Amino acid sequence: MKYVITGGAGFIGSHLAESLVNRGDSVIIFDDLNTGKKQNLIKVLDKIKFVEGDVRNYNSLEKIFQSTDGVFHHAARASVQESFLKPAEYFDINVNGTENVFKIAHSLGIKVVYASSSSVYGMPTKLPIKEDDPKNPINPYAKTKLEDEKIARKYALKGLNVIGLRYFNVFGERQSKEYAGVIKLFLERIQEKLPPKINGDGLQTRDFVYVGDIVLANILSMESNIDHTFFNVGTGTNISVLEIARMMVKYSGLDLEPIHGPVLEGDVKDTLADISHIKRELDWKPTVFLEEWLKKKITTFNINYKT
Ligand SMILES: NC(=O)c1ccc[n+]([C@@H]2O[C@H](COP(=O)([O-])OP(=O)(O)OC[C@H]3O[C@@H](n4cnc5c(N)ncnc54)[C@H](O)[C@@H]3O)[C@@H](O)[C@H]2O)c1
Numbered sequence: 001m002k003y004v005i006t007g008g009a010g011f012i013g014s015h016l017a018e019s020l021v022n023r024g025d026s027v028i029i030f031d032d033l034n035t036g037k038k039q040n041l042i043k044v045l046d047k048i049k050f051v052e053g054d055v056r057n058y059n060s061l062e063k064i065f066q067s068t069d070g071v072f073h074h075a076a077r078a079s080v081q082e083s084f085l086k087p088a089e090y091f092d093i094n095v096n097g098t099e100n101v102f103k104i105a106h107s108l109g110i111k112v113v114y115a116s117s118s119s120v121y122g123m124p125t126k127l128p129i130k131e132d133d134p135k136n137p138i139n140p141y142a143k144t145k146l147e148d149e150k151i152a153r154k155y156a157l158k159g160l161n162v163i164g165l166r167y168f169n170v171f172g173e174r175q176s177k178e179y180a181g182v183i184k185l186f187l188e189r190i191q192e193k194l195p196p197k198i199n200g201d202g203l204q205t206r207d208f209v210y211v212g213d214i215v216l217a218n219i220l221s222m223e224s225n226i227d228h229t230f231f232n233v234g235t236g237t238n239i240s241v242l243e244i245a246r247m248m249v250k251y252s253g254l255d256l257e258p259i260h261g262p263v264l265e266g267d268v269k270d271t272l273a274d275i276s277h278i279k280r281e282l283d284w285k286p287t288v289f290l291e292e293w294l295k296k297k298i299t300t301f302n303i304n305y306k307t
Contacts, residue, residue, distance in 0.1 A: 002026040002068045003222075006055055006101060007075030008048075009036025011175050012115065012167075012214055016072055019215045021047050028064055030055070031075060040174055055097030062104050070222050073101045073114035076144075080119070080266045083141035094144035099151050106160040113221045114152070116164040116230060117145040118207070118271055127238075128274035131166070131230055139266030149230065156228035163221040165214070168234035168273050171290060172211030182241055183208070183290070190248050191301050195256040200263035202242030205270045207234035210288035220282040234273025235286040247291065251298040 003020055007013045008029030013036070020027050027048040029041065032055075038045065053060040055075045065071060076094045077083065083090045098114070105112045119142035120135045137143045152162045175184040186196040217233045245258040278284045 001070070003070050003072060004028045004030055004064055004068050005072045005074060006030045007036065009033055009038060009040055010074060012170060012211055013074040014040035014174060015172065015211045016215045016218055017041060017048060018044050019219065028068065030061065030064055034077070035176055055100055056092060058100050058104070061100055065104050065108055065110065068110060070111045070113070071101060071105050072218055072222070073098065073112055076115065078141065080139045080141045081264065083139055084265065087140040090140050090144050095147045095151070098148045102151060102155040102160055102162060106155050106158060111161040111222060113163045113165065113218050116149055116166045117142065118166050118168045118232065118234065118273065120146045120149060120166060123268055124270065127270060127272040128236060129232065129272060130274045131232055131277055138268065161227045163226060163228065164230040165217055165221065165233050166230055167214060168207040168209050168232070168271055170211055170214055171208050171293070182244065186245060186248050187297065190252050190254070190298065193254055196245035196248060196258045198241055198245055198258050198260050199267065201260065202245060202258065203240050204267065205238040205240045205272065207236070207238045207271050207273045208290040209234050209286060210293065212288060213286045217278065217282070217284050220284050224282055226281060229281070231278040232273040232275055233278060234275055235289065236273055236275045238270065238272040239290065248294060248298060251295050252301065
C-alpha cells in the first residue's frame with residue numbers, strides 16, 4: 001500500500017515510517033522539519049519519498065495525496081508551554097493544517113488516521129478516562145486538538161473515513177528534546193549524573209504508552225473496517241512523576257535525590273486511560289511498559305559509565 005505520513009520526520013511519525021517500510025509499504029513523508037529531523041529517518045531515508053512542506057499549504061498537500069491509499073496525519077506543533085506564547089500559530093498549523101488534510105482526503109476518498117491527544121479531556125472528572133467523558137482542555141495546544149476533533153466529526157458526516165487516536169504520554173527512542181516529556185528530560189539528567197528535576201511536588205500521575213504500541217494502533221486503525229471513531233491510546237496504568245524519578249535513580253545506582261521546581265502552567269493533575277474501546281474494536285493492547293523499558297535503558301547508561 002502507499003501511505004502519506006504528515007509530520008513523519010518527528011518522534012512518532014518516524015517510528016511509523018520505519019514500520020510501514022519494513023512491511024513493504026510505500027511511504028511519502030510530508031514535513032516542514034520544524035521540530036522533525038531527517039536524522040530521525042536515517043534507517044529508511046533511501047526507501048521513502050521525503051517532501052519538505054507545510055500542512056497549511058493546501059496545493060502541495062493535494063499533490064502528494066494523489067494516488068495514495070491513506071494518510072497518517074501527525075504534523076502539529078506539540079509543546080504545551082510554547083502554545084501559551086504562540087496561540088495563533090498553533091491554531092493555524094494544528095487546526096487549519098488539519099482541516100486541509102481532512103478536506104483533501106475527503107475529496108480523494110482516502111482514509112485518515114490522525115494524532116489527537118489525551119489533552120482534550122483537560123482535568124478529568126474521574127479516572128480512568130473514557131472516550132465519552134467531558135472535554136475541557138486547559139491550554140491552547142489542547143484546544144487545537146479538540147477543535148480538530150470537531151472538524152473530524154464534520155468531515156466524517158460528509159463521508160470521510162477518519163479515526164482520531166488520543167495518545168496519552170508517549171515515550172520511546174528519539175523523543176524530541178525541545179518538546180520532551182518528563183522521561184527524556186530525566187534520562188538526560190541521570191546520564192549526566194544530575195538529579196531529576198521535577199515540576200511541582202511530583203505527585204501528578206501519567207499514563208505512559210510506548211511509541212511502538214502507538215505505531216501498531218495507527219496501522220490497525222488504518223486497516224480496520226471502522227469508518228469513524230476516537231480511541232484512547234494508553235496502557236490503563238499510571239505512575240507519579242516522583243515515582244519515575246526515584247525509580248530512575250535506583251536503576252542508575254547513583255546517590256541522587258530528585259529536586260523540585262515550580263508547577264508548569266497548563267499541566268493536568270492526573271491521566272489514566274480506559275482502553276476497553278480500542279481493545280475491543282482493534283484487538284490492540286500495550287506490549288511495552290515504562291518500568292521495564294527504563295530499566296533496560298538505564299542499565300545501558302551504567303555500562304557506558306564504566307567504559
Ligand atoms: N508525544 C506525545 O506524547 C504526544 C501525545 C499526544 C499527542 N501527540 C501528537 O502526536 C503527533 C506527533 O507528535 P510527536 O511527539 O512525534 O512530535 P514531533 O514534534 O516530534 O513531531 C511533529 C512533526 O510535525 C512536523 N510539523 C510541525 N509543523 C508542521 C507543519 N506546519 N507542516 C508540516 N509538518 C509540520 C514537525 O517538523 C515534526 O516532524 C502530534 O500531532 C502531537 O500533537 C503526541
